[in-house]
Amino acid sequence: MIASIVTVGDELLNGQTVDTNSAWLGEKLNEIGVTLSLKLSVSDNIKGIIDGLSYASERSDIILMTGGLGPTKDDITKVAIAEYIGDTMSFSDVTYERIAGFFKASKRPMLEAHKQQCYMPSTASLVNNPLGTAPGMWMSHNDKIILSMPGVPREMKGIMSEGGLKKINALVEGSYIDHYIIQTAGVGETTIAEKINDIIEDFPPEISIAYLPGVASVKLRLTVKATQQELAEKLTQTFGNRITERLGNMVYGLGSIKLPQAIGKLCIDKKLIIATAESCTGGGIGHELTSIAGSSAYYTGSIVSYSNELKQKLLGISSETLSNHGAVSEETVRDMIHGLVDTTQCDIGVAVSGIAGPGGGTLEKPVGTIWIAIGNREKIKTRKLQLIRNRRLNIDYTIVLAMNELRLFIECNF
Amino acid sequence: MIASIVTVGDELLNGQTVDTNSAWLGEKLNEIGVTLSLKLSVSDNIKGIIDGLSYASERSDIILMTGGLGPTKDDITKVAIAEYIGDTMSFSDVTYERIAGFFKASKRPMLEAHKQQCYMPSTASLVNNPLGTAPGMWMSHNDKIILSMPGVPREMKGIMSEGGLKKINALVEGSYIDHYIIQTAGVGETTIAEKINDIIEDFPPEISIAYLPGVASVKLRLTVKATQQELAEKLTQTFGNRITERLGNMVYGLGSIKLPQAIGKLCIDKKLIIATAESCTGGGIGHELTSIAGSSAYYTGSIVSYSNELKQKLLGISSETLSNHGAVSEETVRDMIHGLVDTTQCDIGVAVSGIAGPGGGTLEKPVGTIWIAIGNREKIKTRKLQLIRNRRLNIDYTIVLAMNELRLFIECNF
Numbered sequence: 001m002i003a004s005i006v007t008v009g010d011e012l013l014n015g016q017t018v019d020t021n022s023a024w025l026g027e028k029l030n031e032i033g034v035t036l037s038l039k040l041s042v043s044d045n046i047k048g049i050i051d052g053l054s055y056a057s058e059r060s061d062i063i064l065m066t067g068g069l070g071p072t073k074d075d076i077t078k079v080a081i082a083e084y085i086g087d088t089m090s091f092s093d094v095t096y097e098r099i100a101g102f103f104k105a106s107k108r109p110m111l112e113a114h115k116q117q118c119y120m121p122s123t124a125s126l127v128n129n130p131l132g133t134a135p136g137m138w139m140s141h142n143d144k145i146i147l148s149m150p151g152v153p154r155e156m157k158g159i160m161s162e163g164g165l166k167k168i169n170a171l172v173e174g175s176y177i178d179h180y181i182i183q184t185a186g187v188g189e190t191t192i193a194e195k196i197n198d199i200i201e202d203f204p205p206e207i208s209i210a211y212l213p214g215v216a217s218v219k220l221r222l223t224v225k226a227t228q229q230e231l232a233e234k235l236t237q238t239f240g241n242r243i244t245e246r247l248g249n250m251v252y253g254l255g256s257i258k259l260p261q262a263i264g265k266l267c268i269d270k271k272l273i274i275a276t277a278e279s280c281t282g283g284g285i286g287h288e289l290t291s292i293a294g295s296s297a298y299y300t301g302s303i304v305s306y307s308n309e310l311k312q313k314l315l316g317i318s319s320e321t322l323s324n325h326g327a328v329s330e331e332t333v334r335d336m337i338h339g340l341v342d343t344t345q346c347d348i349g350v351a352v353s354g355i356a357g358p359g360g361g362t363l364e365k366p367v368g369t370i371w372i373a374i375g376n377r378e379k380i381k382t383r384k385l386q387l388i389r390n391r392r393l394n395i396d397y398t399i400v401l402a403m404n405e406l407r408l409f410i411e412c413n414f
Numbered sequence: 415m416i417a418s419i420v421t422v423g424d425e426l427l428n429g430q431t432v433d434t435n436s437a438w439l440g441e442k443l444n445e446i447g448v449t450l451s452l453k454l455s456v457s458d459n460i461k462g463i464i465d466g467l468s469y470a471s472e473r474s475d476i477i478l479m480t481g482g483l484g485p486t487k488d489d490i491t492k493v494a495i496a497e498y499i500g501d502t503m504s505f506s507d508v509t510y511e512r513i514a515g516f517f518k519a520s521k522r523p524m525l526e527a528h529k530q531q532c533y534m535p536s537t538a539s540l541v542n543n544p545l546g547t548a549p550g551m552w553m554s555h556n557d558k559i560i561l562s563m564p565g566v567p568r569e570m571k572g573i574m575s576e577g578g579l580k581k582i583n584a585l586v587e588g589s590y591i592d593h594y595i596i597q598t599a600g601v602g603e604t605t606i607a608e609k610i611n612d613i614i615e616d617f618p619p620e621i622s623i624a625y626l627p628g629v630a631s632v633k634l635r636l637t638v639k640a641t642q643q644e645l646a647e648k649l650t651q652t653f654g655n656r657i658t659e660r661l662g663n664m665v666y667g668l669g670s671i672k673l674p675q676a677i678g679k680l681c682i683d684k685k686l687i688i689a690t691a692e693s694c695t696g697g698g699i700g701h702e703l704t705s706i707a708g709s710s711a712y713y714t715g716s717i718v719s720y721s722n723e724l725k726q727k728l729l730g731i732s733s734e735t736l737s738n739h740g741a742v743s744e745e746t747v748r749d750m751i752h753g754l755v756d757t758t759q760c761d762i763g764v765a766v767s768g769i770a771g772p773g774g775g776t777l778e779k780p781v782g783t784i785w786i787a788i789g790n791r792e793k794i795k796t797r798k799l800q801l802i803r804n805r806r807l808n809i810d811y812t813i814v815l816a817m818n819e820l821r822l823f824i825e826c827n828f
Contacts, residue, residue, distance in 0.1 A: 011624055013450040015441020016635065018434050022455075029427025036427040038462070041453045055469055070603070105802045110583065113604050125613055131803060152627065154807070210430070276718075282704030282803075283690075283697025286718045290696025293772050295720075301729070302718035304690075305699045310715040310758060314728070326692070344724060358707055391707055 004060035005039035006052045007067030012041045032169045033177045049080035067151030069134040082121040085141040090122040099133045131158040179230040180222040180240030184250045185404040198364045216400035243329045260288045268296035270414045275346035277336040278304040279353040315339030333373035372402045374409040418474035419453035421467045422482030426455045447589035463494035481565030482620040488783040497796040499555040511545045545572040590647040596655030598664045599818040630814035681712035684828045689760035690716040691750040694768040698813045729753030747787035770808045786816045786822040
């Protein structure tokens with residue numbers, strides 16, 4: 001089965017917006033064995049949209065459309081689709097009820113423009129949008145499928161994840177796809193590739209591997225395409241397990257788990273309470289750890305001592321430590337752990353202090369010098385990072401690497 | 415003059431690579447008054463490339479191609495172009511000299527595959543690639559221009575900046591483009607649209623507006639296309655100013671400024687020190703505020719009191735307040751401000767406490783109930799939010815809305 005993407009929006013053509021939707025869609029389609037043959041971006045204009053639909057339709061079985069839905073775009077995409085498939089627009093009571101409920105719940109008024117969102121091609125079936133007002137619309141024309149979604153990435157992803165992918169998957173026959181996802185943190189793609197090279201050379205033709213690098217982390221995805229489910233599953237397990245075993249504690253989890261989730265699981269399993277003391281990350285580690293539902297069971301809070309005054313007042317760092325070693329030093333992060341454990345009574349504390357840049361660097365401590373400490377009254381592990389990126393990335397890398405050190409500390413000591 | 419982009423590469427269709435080239439090209443073309451009418455991505459396959467060229471050629475005056483050049487791609491794009499324009503391939507001595515010099519300088523051997531890079535359509539003129547081996551190729555066919563470049567972003571940008579844009583600019587006559595960007599926060603797209611509807615109805619044909627929504631924020635972009643620079647600038651200023659004035663304090667800045675930056679500017683101008691006390695945002699407000707270089711000049715830190723114990727210990731919230739009103743209440747966020755100001759001696763504090771979900775909601779305080787307080791010893795402003803999204807978005811909206819309340823508090827009181 002061949003798919004195409006047609007995105008609608010002037011903002012994609014004048015440089016205002018980088019199209020990240022298409023790469024996400026390409027990856028998700030790939031995972032269920034659907035090949036994306038082309039993607040096309042057109043401007044907010046009915047003739048161009050119809051023209052693009054016709055081009056894509058001749059070259060694919062299913063067209064995924066994003067953008068051009070919503071009150072300020074005059075919902076141009078759905079009007080163009082209706083014209084293209086020769087349909088009329090009709091008012092969807094179901095959508096009206098949903099949108100009205102949405103506004104009632106948030107105690108905001110529903111405007112005339114929102115009512116316009118309830119009109120759609122009469123033959124469209126709805127795919128639920130869990131995160132916004134404009135629904136996904138699933139239509140067919142000349143044996144081709146059109147699925148139209150809003151362009152806001154989280155809404156598009158919500159629609160695909162809630163129902164879109166399942167509906168597309170139901171159209172694919174015969175071939176069976178299986179995946180094995182390995183989540184690693186703290187090491188680069190090249191290191192991982194070198195470590196598992198011989199296993200990859202053993203791969204039978206049904207199996208392939210993708211390295212999907214993130215911030216201080218790499219996701220490995222094994223994909224097996226086979227005609228039988230049993231064969232696919234056996235190959236996935238055999239090679240997935242071999243790689244997982246080889247990578248050892250570089251791996252923090254399998255499947256779609258995220259690092260803060262893996263930490264949460266460890267804390268719950270081992271009945272640990274954690275806390276953070278942050279300087280250069282400004283609260284970012286706490287923000288990540290609390291992105292997980294239920295994190296209040298094991299995370300007690302953070303002392304973000306951005307200024308030296310707060311480091312002294314809230315964490316008890318002595319002015320001697322600060323003047324002799326500086327705020328960015330092993331001594332300071334060690335003392336941050338002591339102060340944090342005393343104040344919060346946590347079982348394990350995480351402390352970071354560093355120079356994110358662009359200013360503040362010295363010859364001895366250049367921008368990107370970061371100290372991390374993990375520990376408690378019994379034991380503290382410290383690590384110095386020397387990062388070389390811009391402010392935002394230096395902070396983002398520190399957040400992930402500090403969380404990863406926390407994970408390794410728990411795995412090794414509890 | 416109308417342009418199109420055709421990108422070549424399987425990696426753009428299977429989710430491996432996000433296409434950032436197109437947004438960059440779109441912006442650069444826009445700046446010189448060239449309208450990008452469509453962009454198309456096709457896979458590494460000659461038939462698909464020719465098909466795409468033909469589609470783009472019917473709809474534009476100039477086609478910018480990226481990707482599919484280079485030894486590992488078998489230089490598929492230039493072969494497809496030669497076939498499409500009915501040209502033969504010939505060996506370019508100039509390119510050979512340049513590539514040989516490149517390898518000599520870097521003391522690496524020149525391989526057979528690099529010699530293949532010297533073959534190109536015989537009618538192509540070269541556009542220098544300052545950062546790589548594959549040159550830009552400029553060709554014309556049926557009065558349409560084709561400019562083919564490698565897909566590596568820095569090489570493509572090098573070719574465009576060194577010569578490509580100048581050559582394209584030379585084809586454009588007499589059109590001038592100007593922009594006016596208005597950044598708003600705290601209100602939705604529809605509310606803004608209704609508020610400025612009459613101004614938009616006054617727009618002369620040269621001017622257009624785009625709404626670019628983000629989390630609890632909307633960016634408005636006015637675009638003016640005119641034949642004279644003076645006229646364009648006058649229209650932009652007149653209508654940009656009218657809209658900015660109408661939107662009043664919904665606007666936090668003009669141009670590419672971000673909300674935490676606007677807050678930083680206000681703090682520096684008015685010599686204010688700020689601090690945060692966060693519960694459900696887990697440190698996210700501090701993380702955003704400290705994303706700005708130099709934020710240590712006005713941001714002192716955050717007390718992330720995720721547990722009630724820390725709310726009591728670090729912010730002095732009484733157990734009476736917590737038991738009578740709950741952690742998510744106006745009383746608690748007020749007291750968080752008192753404790754925060756006492757501890758940090760900040761001029762203005764920000765406090766948030768809420769139920770991000772999915773658990774923890776009650777009939778009286780459903781998931782999405784958030785209390786925000788902004789203030790100091792003299793004055794505290796509180797606001798209750800009732801959000802209705804998932805955990806991640808409830809947190810993200812709270813972060814932006816709390817920062818926006820902080821901005822409004824400073825603007826109104828200092």
